[in-house]
Amino acid sequence: MLYFEKFYIFCFVILTINAGKILSADDCGTKYGCFKIPNDCEDQDCDYLIKWKDNKDSTDFVMKTRALVSNFYYAIGFSYDRKMGDDCVVMCKYASTSSSTIEHYFNPHKEKTSEVLDSKNRSIGLSNLNITLSNDFLVCAFKRQKTAQDNPKYYDLNKMYYLLIAKGYLDPDNEPNDHKKNKYSSSYLIDFKTNYSTNASLVSFNLNKAHAIIMMTTWMILATSGILFSRYFKSFNQDLNCFGVQPWFFYHRLLMFSTVIFSLIGLAAIFYKNDWNWISTSLTTNFIHSVFGIASIGLALLQPIYAAFRPAIDHPKRPIFNWIHRSFGILSYLLAIISIALGLYIYMSGNQWVIVVGWVGWLIFLIILMEISNFKNRTNKEKTCLIKNQENDVEFVNKTSMLNGRLQLYIMIFHLAVTIILVSLIQFFLINQIDN
Numbered sequence: 001m002l003y004f005e006k007f008y009i010f011c012f013v014i015l016t017i018n019a020g021k022i023l024s025a026d027d028c029g030t031k032y033g034c035f036k037i038p039n040d041c042e043d044q045d046c047d048y049l050i051k052w053k054d055n056k057d058s059t060d061f062v063m064k065t066r067a068l069v070s071n072f073y074y075a076i077g078f079s080y081d082r083k084m085g086d087d088c089v090v091m092c093k094y095a096s097t098s099s100s101t102i103e104h105y106f107n108p109h110k111e112k113t114s115e116v117l118d119s120k121n122r123s124i125g126l127s128n129l130n131i132t133l134s135n136d137f138l139v140c141a142f143k144r145q146k147t148a149q150d151n152p153k154y155y156d157l158n159k160m161y162y163l164l165i166a167k168g169y170l171d172p173d174n175e176p177n178d179h180k181k182n183k184y185s186s187s188y189l190i191d192f193k194t195n196y197s198t199n200a201s202l203v204s205f206n207l208n209k210a211h212a213i214i215m216m217t218t219w220m221i222l223a224t225s226g227i228l229f230s231r232y233f234k235s236f237n238q239d240l241n242c243f244g245v246q247p248w249f250f251y252h253r254l255l256m257f258s259t260v261i262f263s264l265i266g267l268a269a270i271f272y273k274n275d276w277n278w279i280s281t282s283l284t285t286n287f288i289h290s291v292f293g294i295a296s297i298g299l300a301l302l303q304p305i306y307a308a309f310r311p312a313i314d315h316p317k318r319p320i321f322n323w324i325h326r327s328f329g330i331l332s333y334l335l336a337i338i339s340i341a342l343g344l345y346i347y348m349s350g351n352q353w354v355i356v357v358g359w360v361g362w363l364i365f366l367i368i369l370m371e372i373s374n375f376k377n378r379t380n381k382e383k384t385c386l387i388k389n390q391e392n393d394v395e396f397v398n399k400t401s402m403l404n405g406r407l408q409l410y411i412m413i414f415h416l417a418v419t420i421i422l423v424s425l426i427q428f429f430l431i432n433q434i435d436n
Helices: 002-023 203-232 247-273 284-307 318-347 354-386 391-432
Strands: 033-037 048-055 058-066 072-079 087-094 101-107 126-134 137-145 160-169 183-186
Touching (some): 048 160, 072 137, 203 284, 247 284
Antiparallel strands (some): 033 048, 058 137, 087 101
8 A cells, every 4th residue: 555655645746747747848959849828938937838849740739828817718819920810829718617628620711700611520630639727827739730632721730830828718518708908919921840949929919009100199199189288278478470370370271180190090000900991880889889980080181181172260061160160179089089998998907998078177177267267267357358448457457468378388288297297107007918
């Protein structure tokens, strides 16, 4: 009996040591080829670790990642490019309430879905399957045959591919849900017959981030400032001349024209990321975000075109132009802010997107302050007209108007500081967020 106990302890220790070696990143580039995220991580510091080893007619794989809170999948894809579509996928499914499996899938061309590679044999070409969950890490190990006859969607690992990674939740039928985040690709094509390590490329997701950063900066800083200048600073430094126009109009035109240019750049970035295709209607929130964004940019693009044909200031149709120009501008701005909030809700982890909601609350408060100041200025102008012959009273009213004007300027400066800080904070969260 003592002999069997010693033998059991010996086997357990050996298995533990071997498991530790398999999960370690120390042999990357020597015994195994590896793909790690972060690129310089070691062992438990890695959020994702893929290891492979050539075995003649097959390839051994070990996949490790941080576990999600409920039933989820962890998948690798073999792709001809860095984007989802036309990819052969091996998916490891962990389900606490049912059996965990490793299965073969295929991502159709330009589709954001996955289909089973072989419905009769969901684990076609896979053997030695092993799934473990320990210390909040999921580990999936398997052997994949390099080729499979009569199935063109089963990619031959004698060829080179980009390696894709995705992680997300399973639906009640144990099928993968769409993964908003948690997606990476290798920087270059991988030869899985070698033991070279490769770095992660965040190109596709970085385009999402670039799009978000451009749109936030454009609409929350440039567009907001342009609108506020037009509404509240028409009397500011009226005696100055900026390229033939008053200062408020110069800044308004410059800021709003910049808004259009940068919005088109942000739009081009996200369309390029999606191969110039519109987002699928099946992704409801994403689709609504895109509709609001396109509508906003379309209205913004019309504004300078329409403004080029504005009537003279004393023309009888000038008030009609002013109302149309103002209405289109406000509608475009509201659609943009809603689209930004939806976009951050989609792509940011946690609840950091509520910072935008807080900023909107501050903006409403700012407008109330500015409107009160504007009302006082108008009242003071009316008083000036009524007491033209009373020099002391006129001087008092003028001083009051000047103080209100300075107050508006100080509020505007404070608003810009608050907005820049909040936008920078959101961008910091966005750039540095870890896709768990």
